[in-house]
Structure formats: structure tokens, C-alpha cells
Amino acid sequence: MIHAYKLMGQNIIIDAGSGCVHAIDDAAYDAIALYETCGRDELAARLTAEYPELTRDDLDELFADIEELKKDGKLFAPDAALEADGRSGGKRDIKALCLHVAHTCNLTCDYCFAGQGRYHGDAALMSAATARRAIDFLVENSGDKRNLEVDFFGGEPLLAWDTVVETVKYARSLESEHGKNFRFTLTTNGVLLDDEVTEFCNAEISNVVLSLDGRREIHDARRKTPQGGGSYDAIVPKFRRFAEKREGGYYMRGTYTSANLDFTEDILHIADLGFTELAMEPAVSAPGDALGLTAADLPELFRQYEILAAEMVRREGEGKPFAFYHYTLDLENGPCVYKRVAGCGSGSEYFAVTPEGELYPCHQLVGEREFVAGDIWGGVKDGFEFRRKVINEREECRGCWAKLYCSGGCAANAYHASGDADGVYELGCELFKKRLECAIWMKVI
Amino acid sequence: MKRIRTIVTRDLCESAKNGGCGECQTSCQSACKTSNGVANQKCENPKK
Numbered sequence: 229m230i231h232a233y234k235l236m237g238q239n240i241i242i243d244a245g246s247g248c249v250h251a252i253d254d255a256a257y258d259a260i261a262l263y264e265t266c267g268r269d270e271l272a273a274r275l276t277a278e279y280p281e282l283t284r285d286d287l288d289e290l291f292a293d294i295e296e297l298k299k300d301g302k303l304f305a306p307d308a309a310l311e312a313d314g315r316s317g318g319k320r321d322i323k324a325l326c327l328h329v330a331h332t333c334n335l336t337c338d339y340c341f342a343g344q345g346r347y348h349g350d351a352a353l354m355s356a357a358t359a360r361r362a363i364d365f366l367v368e369n370s371g372d373k374r375n376l377e378v379d380f381f382g383g384e385p386l387l388a389w390d391t392v393v394e395t396v397k398y399a400r401s402l403e404s405e406h407g408k409n410f411r412f413t414l415t416t417n418g419v420l421l422d423d424e425v426t427e428f429c430n431a432e433i434s435n436v437v438l439s440l441d442g443r444r445e446i447h448d449a450r451r452k453t454p455q456g457g458g459s460y461d462a463i464v465p466k467f468r469r470f471a472e473k474r475e476g477g478y479y480m481r482g483t484y485t486s487a488n489l490d491f492t493e494d495i496l497h498i499a500d501l502g503f504t505e506l507a508m509e510p511a512v513s514a515p516g517d518a519l520g521l522t523a524a525d526l527p528e529l530f531r532q533y534e535i536l537a538a539e540m541v542r543r544e545g546e547g548k549p550f551a552f553y554h555y556t557l558d559l560e561n562g563p564c565v566y567k568r569v570a571g572c573g574s575g576s577e578y579f580a581v582t583p584e585g586e587l588y589p590c591h592q593l594v595g596e597r598e599f600v601a602g603d604i605w606g607g608v609k610d611g612f613e614f615r616r617k618v619i620n621e622r623e624e625c626r627g628c629w630a631k632l633y634c635s636g637g638c639a640a641n642a643y644h645a646s647g648d649a650d651g652v653y654e655l656g657c658e659l660f661k662k663r664l665e666c667a668i669w670m671k672v673i
Numbered sequence: 674m675k676r677i678r679t680i681v682t683r684d685l686c687e688s689a690k691n692g693g694c695g696e697c698q699t700s701c702q703s704a705c706k707t708s709n710g711v712a713n714q715k716c717e718n719p720k721k
Contacts, residue, residue, distance in 0.1 A: 247685040256676040293674045301686060302679060311689035324699035341707070373695055375717065377702045413702055437704055479704035507704035553704040556713045559682040563711050564692025564718065568685070572700040592707065632685060633712040635700065641708065656708060664712070671680055 230304065231629035232261050235669045236538060242668060244629040246305035249559065250297070251672040255279045259290055264304060309620050309632060312569040320573065321371035326379045326580040326591040327362055327395065329354040329388035334419045335459055337451045339485055339511045339519050345383030347595035352583035353387065356394040358604070362581045363399045365604040367406050379413045380433075381580075381591055386420035396432045413437065415481075417451070418463035418470075426470050435477040437507075438467050442482050442494020449487065450519075464501065471503055479553060481507040485519035492532045496539065499550045507553035510659060512592070512641060521655060530662045537666040541673060555667040568619075568632040574639050575601065575614025589614040592640030593649075614639075616650055624652045634660045683716075694718045 231242040239257040241250040252260065255275055262271055272287050297303035331352040333345030345351075363378070370376055378399065380392050392414070399410045414429065415437040429436050440463065441447040448458025471478065480503045484491035495508050510529075513520035521529070536552065543549055572578065575589030579601060587601040587608060588594045602609035619625040619636040637660070641653040696717040700710065 245686070247682050249680040249682055251678045251680065253676045290676055293677055296674075297677070297679070301684065305686060308685035308689065311686055312693075320695065323695065324702050326701070375696045375698075377699055379702050381706075411698075411702075415706065435703070437706070481704050481706075483707075509705055509707050512707050553713065554710065558713060558715055559680065561716050562683055563697055563714050563716050564683075564688035564721065565685045566689070566693035567695075567697055567714075567716075568711050574701070577695070578699045578701065590701070633710065635711045638708050660708070660710065667712075672678075 229307065229627070229629055230260065232257060233665055235665055236534060236673075238669055238672055240665075240668060240672055241303070242629060243303050243305055244632065245307045246301055246303075247308065247559070247562075247632060248297075248302040248305070249668055249672065250303070255282060255286075256290060256293075260294060260303070263294060307620075308565045309569050309618075312565045312618075320570075320576040321373045322366060322369040322577055322579060323373045323375065324377040324379070324573065324578040325362060325366050326381050326578070327354065327359060328382060328580060328582050328591065328594060329359065329380055329385045329391045329395075330383035331583050332387055333382060333384045333417070334387065334454070335384070335417050335451055336454055339450055339483060339513060341512050341592060342383065343595070347383075347582075349595055354391050354581075354583040356391050358583065358585045359391050359395040360398045361585065362604045363395060363402065365607070367402055367408060369607070370408065374407060375409050375411060377411045377413070379415065381415050384417055384419065385414055386416050386425060389420070389425065393428065396428075400432075415439070417459070418466050419459065421463070421466040421470055423469075423473075426473050429470075430473070430475040433476070435479065436470075436474070437479050437481045438470065440464070440467060440480050440482055440498060441484070442488070442491065442508075443497045446488045446494055447482075450483070450485065468502060477505065479505050479507045481509065481553075483509055483511050485511040485513075486521055486525060487519060489525055489528045490532060491529075492536045492539070495536060495552065499543070499548075504550045505553075506550055510656075512644060514644065523655060523658075526655070526658055529659060533659075533662050533666050537670050541670060554663040555670055557664075557667045557671065559668075559671060565632065568635050570618055571616050571636045572638065574616065575612075579608075590640045592638075593643065596643075614649065616642075622650070622652070628657075630657075630661045630664055633664050688716075688721065691718065691720050694720075 229244040412433045413435040444460045447460045580588045580591040585604045593599040616639045619631045639649045642651040643649040645653040
């Protein structure tokens, strides 16, 4: 299967089976698009009609090149996902936890999927004892996996800072005895960010996600203090100080809604503030939500992603580059096909832990009681199953050219959009494919 | 090739041979937390 598309002056072929990418001229584009459905003589005639400057020798050379790519498995290659069938489903070691150290927040963002941090329950902080037990649970269930990941999440995790520090210290104390390497990440709104937090993050937290939506008026309309005021002026100076002193990875992460379909302006605003690692995600909202995105928004959103890609290239040429999470593809050293087939690992290698120690298959499903998977003391309960199908088991994914890049999409998004965690979030699929087209465009120009 | 420029990419079919170690980052422990994508993650298998 190939995906052929034209974008901002480039003709691009993605060979979906092998992952190969080709940048080609117009004649090759037409030839490859028709190659598997058209006889050689007919193809030659059609190409000659369209491109009268092409000689027979030119055509023969083009066809030979296509055949060579086919022979090398770089064009019309068999579906790599099939190679992984039978080895990617089923039970996996647990290797990642999202620790909800705080089910409470010091902001009241109106689009928050977590219900202002409380996940539709009571406000709560995770005790250090519960967090230590969560680390033990992870080590006990991680099999021979060496790299274990713990994300401090909320609500606002800095409201449980002592627990964060204690958890890191405890996990580090287990590393050599158990042959593990912990990687910590933290997501914060920045209200409590200070030099102490920054220094600790530099020493221990490999990636810090900082929430900023972009332009002051956009950010303040959504991300409000409990008193109803905006939070931009309080947090931006803290984020800038953090970024200046940061040793290690970080992302400035925004959320866009139907209120700022021109979200590229917000990304560029954040870049203009001096930040260089950026992410911007579409809001996850219930169908019918006034801030939600719909299929009618797609043309404008597509246009925005193109503007963003072009502007990033322009700025790079001027020596002012910045990274955008969804455009940061690693085509040479990306994951193997098993990872791509198996999906995000929610409910198998990845669990969220509530302040009380309950397990959920995903942080976005916390509070939806039917998804309780057990707890950190008793483990995953008997009979619990949250197995999102691997991509070729899902009809909607099997024939999709992007399946080895999206890995089948987000189970929680699918659940919230379709009522079925094994369903499909069509809007998310469309946005993903557009971002991928733009990201690959940036690789070929 | 005159008309076709191939970008260097990992051969995904080939990756089935030594893949599946499971040591790479879990997708949602990244910047997104609300969508899933694996293409921007790094392979951590030294035997690839």
C-alpha cells in the first residue's frame, strides 16, 4: 500500500508497508500512482500524453527505477504489520505508571478532561506511603524490563511536591538491586514552579511538560485561577526562568479548542517567548461541547498545520528553529514494527494510579468506574481485560496508510467519541494523518 | 535515480527480526497525554 500526496510543492510517496519515503517529480508521481493498476504499454502511453518531453528511454529508466525499489522492498512492500502478527497482543509486563499524586488543582481550566483535577470525585493527594507502594507494584510486575517510567500527573502534581520528591528518592534506591532504570516525567501548570522544583527536575526528571496555551487572551480565557482571573502573567515568567535553567528535556504544551482554530498563532507566540520545545494538542471534549472540534473545522485545522510546517522551515533557515512534538519524527531510529502494531499499552504495560492507589488502564479514563483495573496492593484484578486490538485486527485501521505511525490511535479518545475503547475517533485520525503528512514534508524539502 | 529521491528510513519489515524488546518509551509518557503516536519515539534496542 502506498500513500501518494502533493503538499506545498512536493510530491511525496509513503510506502506504508515498509515505512519508506520517496520525494519524486510529477512524472514519477503519476507513474507510481498508476503502476499497480495499469499495464506498462498503457502507462507509457498515458505518461507520454501527459509529459510529451519524456522519451522512451526516459520511461524505461523510470520503470526500471520503480522495479528496483520494489525489489529492494522500498515500494509496494508487503505490510510490515503482518510480520508482527501473533507477537504483539496479549499480556505484557507493566513498565509505566501515571501517578496521580494530586486530584486537585490550583487552576480551574474550563476544558479540563479531569474535571478541574478531581476526576469527578473528591479532591485528594497521594500519600508518600501509597506512592512507594506504587513503585513496588511497578517493580514487581515489570519482569525483565529495565527501563521503567513514572509520570507525575494530576490535577496539579506540584501540590503534592513532598510525595514527588519521596517517590523519586525511593525509586532510585531500588534501581541497582533490581536492575531497573527509572525515568520520571512531570506535567505542571507552573503556578508553584520555583527554583527548588527546577533544580530537582534538572537532577531527576527527564522530561517536564509545562502547560501554556499561547496568546495571553487565549490562555486566560481557558486557564483560570479559582478567583476567575487569568493565569498567563503569573506563570509565563516562571516558565521562562525554568527554561533558562533547564538541563534536560521539556515541552511547552498547549491545548487548542474551537475558540482558537488559528492555533498556529499560539504556537508561534510561545516560540516568540523564547521556548524551543513545543506541543499543542486538540482539546478532548464530550460530543456537543461548545469548545469541541468537529469535522467542519478540519479544513481550517489542516491549513493551520501547513502554515506551521512552512513557518518552522522558514525559521530554521533563519537560525531560529523550534521543535513541535508532532513534527518530530525519527524516521531512521524510530520504533520497531512490534511497538507500532501494539499501540499505547494502556491497560497492559501502562496504568494510571489514583491518589488512593486504584489502577486504571489510562489517565484519561480515571473516574470512569467501569474501568477500575484493581489496585496497587492486590494487583490487576482477575478477569480485567482492556485489550485494545492490534491494528490489523481493527477493520478501520487495516487498510490505513498511517497505521504504523499512529499505532491505532488513543483508546480513551475512541471511548469518549464512540462509547467503545476499541472504536475509532475519526476526527483524531484525520488530524493525525494531516500532521504526519506535514511532518514528512518537512523531512523531504 | 533521476526522478525519485528516497529518504533514509528504518526498514519496518526488517525491524521484525530483532524487534520487540519493549524498552522504548510508553507512548503517553510524553508531551501529548491525550493522543497516541509512536513515530516520534526512539528505538532503544541495541541489537536492532
